[in-house]
Amino acid sequence: MKIFDFPEGADPNVPAELGGAGFTGEGWQTNTNYEVHSSKSAEKGGGIKISFGNFPVTMALYGKGSATELNALINSLMYESLLELDENKEYFVPRLATHWQISPDGKIFRYRINPYARFADGQPVTSEDVIATYNLCSDTTLLYPEINELAGMFYKPEAESKYIIKFRVKTDSTLNTSKQTFSGWRYFLLASGAFKIYPASYIKNLTGTEYNEKFRYKYIPGSGPYLFDTLDIEKESSFVLKRRSDYWAEKEKFSKGLYNFDFIKIESVKDEMLRGERFRKGEIDVLFIYRAADWFEKMKGEEFERGLILKRAVYNFQNSGPSGICINTRIKPLDDIRVRKALNYAYNRAQFNEKLFYNSYSYTNSYFPGSIYENKNNPQTGFNLDSAANLLKEAGWTEKTSDGFLKKDGKILELKLPFLKSQERYFTIYKEDLAKIGIKLILQETDAATLGKIGLERNFQLIPMSWINPDFPSPDAMFSSEAADLPNSNNWSGMQNKEIDSLILIYNSSEDIRKRIEAIKQIDSLAVNSYHYVLGWYIPYVRIAFQNKFGYPEGILSKSNSVIGLLSIWYYDVKKAEKYWYAKDNPSEKLESGEIENKYWLSH
Known part of the structure; x- marks a missing residue:
């Protein structure tokens, strides 16, 4: 190059x-008085193979x-x-x-x-x-x-x-x-x-x-x-990042012990089952586990028992953002807060968590969950079909079709929700519960790229979405009135609230961090009480599984991120790799597995 x-x-x-x-x-x-989170044992060399769903x-x-x-x-x-x-x-x-x-x-x-x-x-x-x-x-x-x-x-x-x-x-x-x-x-x-x-x-x-x-x-x-x-590059398949042998900052303090892999191969494997199979074979080195069922049911077996593959729940301080279903308030009848609130009451998060997620999730009741910016006084909307039905009645949805769906001015209360295959389990339950209060939900399976496209184009009624917050909240893109009309902005729901706009001004103009925190908490309260999302859930840790041939610092990941930090701070451990490959060829061999939970960052 x-x-x-x-x-x-x-x-x-x-x-x-x-x-x-x-x-x-x-x-x-x-500034020279700062710490770099890296391992003193880190060495250059080797490579790592990771997978993302879409090229x-x-x-x-x-x-x-x-x-x-x-x-x-x-x-x-x-x-x-x-x-x-x-x-x-x-x-x-x-x-x-x-x-x-x-x-x-x-x-x-x-x-x-x-x-x-x-x-x-x-x-x-x-x-x-x-x-x-x-x-x-x-x-x-x-x-x-x-x-x-x-x-x-x-x-x-x-x-x-x-x-x-x-x-x-x-x-x-x-x-x-x-x-x-x-x-x-x-x-x-x-x-x-x-x-x-x-x-x-x-x-x-x-x-x-x-x-x-x-x-x-x-x-x-x-x-x-x-x-x-x-x-x-293999178009639509994979590409490789190679470590520069002449990186200008190799000896600078900020890169000490970092950027160790000679190559990072990034593959596109859209099929989740195929991705899992390739991971078990060792063709993919790291998997971030997003589904509780995969973590509890699939991340086990001989490879895990013998220590060839490790699983870790890493508690750190990721910038979790809101997750759930974004509601396009520009479109009738979703411009009516009573309809939006009813959609929230019909979302049975407790059932999902118990029946599908092994009670491993915390409920999201904030746009800044688990952070200092979360407003703890936000409403915690629970499952209540009676409350949902009453709200729809107040909104004028009193007539019904022969098959039980609500109608108003001759139009059926029908909503479309595109979804990913992995979301079908709980959206099917949601569809059934909505039908009980007279809302007809049409589920449309698609892929992540299409979801992103229709979201940016505002071409949806309801859409599943999960956001990652930046290190410092940036409320403008998601909450400001002007962003609601800006093409490709993050204000997918169409939030327009003058009080929020005023609080954004206070947040952005204040030098006092306490005032900034309070402004975001008030924004959070106003946004949540506007019911622009059917809020979902989050986990306060990162679930990860990987081949047991890598070295890393005590915290395993960076303090506030996951995959990005991993590729910077991990290294190919030659001694571990030798034991790993030997054990792969000798079924009687076992490797040390260690503790699954890592809570280093909770005390650092």
Whole structure:
């Protein structure tokens, strides 16, 4: 992949005071006092094979349809931002930038780019690349409104030198109908970490449309520890990320003990049964288990008893978001809160948990479940068909057809719900319970890609959905009134509430974290009481099964994420692997299994 061979270090033509060699950092901020969650025993080498259900819709990571967990994983391994947050999400640490400055009014940010930073093709990372990335993110033809909105908060960055870049906040920038103004903390967070920097030589002068077309099936080389070669791609099947042997930050503190695998093979296996079979054969190394039945019924047998495969329930602090059924309130009769509330009363989560999920889930009664932002006073809507029927009666649904379905003004109360095969068990029960109160539910089996498409297009009445919250809540995209009408935004339900808009303004403009927490709690209460979702359930831990040939730190995963952290902090343990392969060939051999539950992060 390396094409250019620039000398190591700073350009000798750039003086120290402009970020070149000899730069002292006087008058700037930096951070060297942070911990990296990695294993002291980590060693480079080997590989890991993982599976996702669907092949990437696009490899243009700033393009339409790119907001997926798989693309977030790729983004984290191939590209870098100016700064990042530490493990506890409390302090900024260097990444592409070594130092930074924040103006007293919190509206101007300057960064000094590390002169040693290099893209995978050998080109140095400079201010020009930051500007080119910003220009791309500003282009509305990307069809990615969230990144357009972020870029729109800043003026075009200014290059003060090859290594010093300045961001200025647009004081009149608005994000939604509440006339949004962020405080310094939020602007700095976004300028520092929201933009993964691309090389200008690939994207300069490209429109969003041209970018989407040109890079739909190939990745741009980044500055991160892994690279992608189009020769390693099997369309709609698999591709490989390879560790850079010349990664510029190999010896930097922030990468100590991380990025150990020589290769990461990512396969698309849509059929869950086939994925499980391949995992048991050792053709896939790691499985994240999302269904309780799979965890309790399928993750057992000889391979587990002999320790060839390990299963772990890792308690950490994932940013769980709302899960359940999103209701499109733009469409009648779903614009009536009584109908939406009735849909909630008919959702028998207690029965699902007991009969289908082994009582392993906690109920979601918040858009921020299990976090400091959850409003504990939110209503806990339980199963009650009588209450549901009374609400429908109040809403004017009093007539019935000969087969028992409600009708009003000659129209049957009929709703459509697309679903994934794995959801059929409980949605079938839901359909039966809705029929008891006169609602006709039509279930339509589909795949994850189609669900995402119709969600973005708002082409649904009801749709199952599970969101992941960012490290810091970003209520604008899901709750703001303006986002309800923005194509491709996360406000799928059509939430429009002036009180929520005002609270978003308070959250975004406050420097006091206590006020921000309280604002989100109030937003949470208003949103839950609007019944825009039939809320479901969540688990406070990550379920994972894997071949017993890998090493990892005590917590197994990162403190606040799962698959992304795994690929960064795990390593191929040669000694474990030798025992693993020997045991595979000798059925009488057993390996050490250890405890299933890992609660390291609950005390760290």
